[in-house]
Amino acid sequence: MTISNWILSIAGIVVLSVLVDLFLPDGRLNGFIKTIFNFSIILVVVTPLPNLLKKDYNINDMFPTQSIDLQEDYIYQLNHDKLMLLEDKIESSLEKSGIDGVEVYISADIFTLQMKIEKVFVDLSQMVIQGNLQNINIENEVVKCITTYIDIQMENIVISE
Numbered sequence: 487m488t489i490s491n492w493i494l495s496i497a498g499i500v501v502l503s504v505l506v507d508l509f510l511p512d513g514r515l516n517g518f519i520k521t522i523f524n525f526s527i528i529l530v531v532v533t534p535l536p537n538l539l540k541k542d543y544n545i546n547d548m549f550p551t552q553s554i555d556l557q558e559d560y561i562y563q564l565n566h567d568k569l570m571l572l573e574d575k576i577e578s579s580l581e582k583s584g585i586d587g588v589e590v591y592i593s594a595d596i597f598t599l600q601m602k603i604e605k606v607f608v609d610l611s612q613m614v615i616q617g618n619l620q621n622i623n624i625e626n627e628v629v630k631c632i633t634t635y636i637d638i639q640m641e642n643i644v645i646s647e
Contacts, residue, residue, distance in 0.1 A: 495530045503527065558597065565596035572635055579631050585624065587612040590632070606632055608645045 503523035510516045573590045580588045589609040595602050608628055615624070625645055632643055 492530075492534050496527070499523070499527050499530050561599055562596055565594070565598075565601040568601065569594060569596065575635055576632055579634070580628065583627065583631070584616040585627060586614040586616060588628065592636070603636055603638055604642065606636065606638060606643045608632070608643065610645060610647045613647075 503520070503526075506519060506523065507516070510519060569592045573592055576590045577588060580586075589612065591607040591609070592603055593605040593607065595604065610624065610628075613624070628645060629640060629643055632638065
């Protein structure tokens with residue numbers, strides 16, 4: 487960290503704490519937030535000191551497990567929401583093409599940063615065909631719709647009636 491970055495960090499946290507102090511009403515919450523900002527200012531000021539003393543120091547070593555837990559929870563929730571959105575998109579796309587009542591379930595590893603979709607399960611038991619679609623191959627239409635949204639091999643799409 488260069489000296490200019492260090493000074494900018496100190497100035498930024500001080501300005502932010504002053505702005506927060508201006509907009510918060512007086513009370514117990516204001517006292518807690520002032521304490522948090524004072525602690526942050528101390529950390530920003532103290533962070534480059536170990537480099538000056540030529541010792542290995544990492545601020546992340548102080549709180550390693552909490553940040554990992556929060557990150558895993560965030561990744562899980564983000565991937566879960568992506569899967570729900572994909573399922574809804576596929577189902578609504580099929581409805582727009584005249585195939586109603588299809589339920590799509592996506593199986594994936596949602597605990598990793600790069601979510602990998604393993605299988606797509608399609609339930610056609612409640613399916614209703616609208617319009618002039620009686621003579622089309624429903625399975626081909628379903629697979630075509632799924633592959634427009636998901637890059638997946640055909641053997642990983644399971645269709646049940």
